[in-house]
Amino acid sequence: MAIREGGAGRKAFQVFNTVFLFLLMLLCLYPLYLQLITSISHGLEVMKGGIILLPRNVTFNTYTTLVRGELFMYMRNTIVYTVVGTLVNLGMSCLCAYPLARKTFSGRKFFTALVTVTLFFSGGMIPMYLTVKQFGLMDTMWALILPGAISTYNMIIIRTAFQSIPDSLIESAQLDGANDLVILARIVVPLSKATLATMLLFYAVSHWNSYFDAMLYINKKNLYPLQIMLRNMLIGGLFNEETAIAGASADSFAVTDATLRSAAIVVTTLPILVVYPFVQRYFVKGVMIGSVKG
Amino acid sequence: MSAHPQTRRAGQPLLKRAFRALKRDRWLYLIMLLPLAYYLLFWYYPMYGVTLAFKQYKPKLGIIGSPWASQNGMKYVLQVVNDPYFWTVFKNTIVLNLENLLITFPAPILLALLLNELASNGYKRLVQTVTYLPHFLSTVVVVGMMNVMFNSSGIVNQAIAALGGEKVAFLNEARYFRPMYIGSNIWQGIGWDSIIYLSALSGLDMELYEAARIDGAGRWKQTLHVTLPGILPTIIIMLILAMGRIMNVSYQKILLMMTGSNQSVSDVISTYVYRRGITQADFSYATAVNLFQSLVSLLFVGVTNTISRRTSETSLW
Numbered sequence: 001m002a003i004r005e006g007g008a009g010r011k012a013f014q015v016f017n018t019v020f021l022f023l024l025m026l027l028c029l030y031p032l033y034l035q036l037i038t039s040i041s042h043g044l045e046v047m048k049g050g051i052i053l054l055p056r057n058v059t060f061n062t063y064t065t066l067v068r069g070e071l072f073m074y075m076r077n078t079i080v081y082t083v084v085g086t087l088v089n090l091g092m093s094c095l096c097a098y099p100l101a102r103k104t105f106s107g108r109k110f111f112t113a114l115v116t117v118t119l120f121f122s123g124g125m126i127p128m129y130l131t132v133k134q135f136g137l138m139d140t141m142w143a144l145i146l147p148g149a150i151s152t153y154n155m156i157i158i159r160t161a162f163q164s165i166p167d168s169l170i171e172s173a174q175l176d177g178a179n180d181l182v183i184l185a186r187i188v189v190p191l192s193k194a195t196l197a198t199m200l201l202f203y204a205v206s207h208w209n210s211y212f213d214a215m216l217y218i219n220k221k222n223l224y225p226l227q228i229m230l231r232n233m234l235i236g237g238l239f240n241e242e243t244a245i246a247g248a249s250a251d252s253f254a255v256t257d258a259t260l261r262s263a264a265i266v267v268t269t270l271p272i273l274v275v276y277p278f279v280q281r282y283f284v285k286g287v288m289i290g291s292v293k294g
Numbered sequence: 295m296s297a298h299p300q301t302r303r304a305g306q307p308l309l310k311r312a313f314r315a316l317k318r319d320r321w322l323y324l325i326m327l328l329p330l331a332y333y334l335l336f337w338y339y340p341m342y343g344v345t346l347a348f349k350q351y352k353p354k355l356g357i358i359g360s361p362w363a364s365q366n367g368m369k370y371v372l373q374v375v376n377d378p379y380f381w382t383v384f385k386n387t388i389v390l391n392l393e394n395l396l397i398t399f400p401a402p403i404l405l406a407l408l409l410n411e412l413a414s415n416g417y418k419r420l421v422q423t424v425t426y427l428p429h430f431l432s433t434v435v436v437v438g439m440m441n442v443m444f445n446s447s448g449i450v451n452q453a454i455a456a457l458g459g460e461k462v463a464f465l466n467e468a469r470y471f472r473p474m475y476i477g478s479n480i481w482q483g484i485g486w487d488s489i490i491y492l493s494a495l496s497g498l499d500m501e502l503y504e505a506a507r508i509d510g511a512g513r514w515k516q517t518l519h520v521t522l523p524g525i526l527p528t529i530i531i532m533l534i535l536a537m538g539r540i541m542n543v544s545y546q547k548i549l550l551m552m553t554g555s556n557q558s559v560s561d562v563i564s565t566y567v568y569r570r571g572i573t574q575a576d577f578s579y580a581t582a583v584n585l586f587q588s589l590v591s592l593l594f595v596g597v598t599n600t601i602s603r604r605t606s607e608t609s610l611w
Contacts, residue, residue: 025424096329099322106315124584126571127343180321209432
């Protein structure tokens with residue numbers, strides 16, 4: 001019996017397991033690190049290859065080149081879409097979740113069914129595209145915000161949180177003459193802060209990361225989000241000619257397609273990387289409360 | 295109704311009750327107004343838009359006003375069925391997804407089991423934090439990093455060259471598309487997808503392990519006979535959900551990875567819908583293609599659910 005708990009086989013497994021998981025962590029982080037060192041290395045060095053652990057001939061020209069391009073415009077767009085979009089998401093989700101959470105609500109069954117159907121059926125890409133077009137939302141920020149105003153999954157999680165608030169609290173507020181909108185804003189939302197914070201993060205990340213809606217609905221360059229800038233750099237090399245010229249005039253080959261691309265990846269990912277360690281546990285909590293079973 | 299058996303106005307009570315409920319819950323209905331409008335406009339209206347598959351779309355008349363297509367509305371559906379290229383993308387979708395499911399599905403379960411064996415809680419948490427991270431990167435960033443690492447002068451080909459091998463066109467050659475797609479899916483999802491299994495593992499009854507130990511079962515046998523059966527219901531639920539998504543490939547990623555030379559394997563139903571519908575404005579045809587995808591999805595969930603209900607008594611419905 002001693003063999004199984006502390007024996008040589010068990011020890012060997014523990015060592016293997018620890019090392020294996022360490023390698024897995026490296027595998028997760030290294031691609032990101034590689035982008036960072038590529039983006040601040042001299043273009044010629046990157047072409048020569050061999051940049052594995054440290055940058056070579058460090059230059060920040062890639063970043064100045066991006067800034068001289070329209071980086072700030074794309075970034076501002078993404079920030080606006082993320083902030084406005086997340087606010088709309090949270091507001092709409094709370095509005096929808098509150099009546100569905102009230103056990104005495106006479107329309108509860110009907111509206112719950114109406115909402116649940118959307119978990120299983122949708123019109124698909126083309127009818128959605130035509131709908132957005134018909135409503136005159138093309139080339140406006142609202143095309144990126146309204147179609148996904150409520151994520152039904154997230155809304156159901158919020159509803160569950162609302163349901164855990166004791167009815168007596170709501171009833172006593174009603175006796176004080178408060179209407180449901182006041183109860184929602186003054187009692188229910190403040191008591192569900194933890195869940196709402198998690199949902200805020202989920203919504204915000206999905207806005208920050210989305211590119212496909214912009215590809216469908218936005219044709220004006222001055223409305224493009226950051227992800228589209230990056231996408232266009234992937235597909236078409238340098239993202240516009242001005243920056244190519246700007247990069248070339250300073251020091252030929254200091255900035256190349258490859259280094260510029262890595263810099264764009266770093267810039268696009270940085271906000272998430274900076275925030276991630278602090279909010280990570282909220283994300284995990286979100287998955288836990290959202291899980292169906294288990 | 296039985297509350298007022300001898301009411302004279304037989305039709306009234308229901309209406310009256312509805313009116314009273316409406317009045318009592320007027321604030322709740324008012325609050326529901328915006329969400330209701332949202333679901334009707336952006337979910338139910340497009341859902342009705344699926345009829346486009348049977349219509350001759352006229353931009354001026356909109357989805358509702360457009361007339362039915364010829365051949366009793368079946369014009370586009372028949373076109374799809376008779377389009378050999380549709381069957382190519384149909385096959386691509388199924389092959390890509392089955393391969394993807396087969397390889398990506400067990401990975402997070404394995405990771406959860408390994409994490410569960412770690413003696414140090416701090417190390418466990420560190421591994422979790424780090425492996426969850428890729429989940430939060432955007433598709434464009436993931437494909438971008440893949441391009442940087444796997445292009446002809448990227449770090450992977452440098453390594454191959456250093457070892458004396460021939461450079462490999464990972465990003466272009468058709469035969470590397472599926473491994474690249476599936477590999478990056480695992481990279482992005484293995485950590486995050488393990489959460490659900492970890493939470494199932496933490497709910498397992500410790501006494502079962504105790505009993506197994508007394509019976510002389512080693513760690514490996516405990517895993518085989520206690521741990522795995524314990525998380526089996528979770529595994530089955532996740533499998534059914536995965537089967538339901540089997541036709542929904544990550545087309546957003548595929549569109550970014552698609553090149554002229556890998557299109558023969560990378561073109562799937564959703565990318566075909568995108569190209570025919572959005573790029574070529576062939577709306578009815580694209581909607582009809584999409585319809586097939588939805589039908590097959592439905593079939594997959596139904597069949598998996600039935601099989602699982604019969605064999606293990608775990609099911610979605």
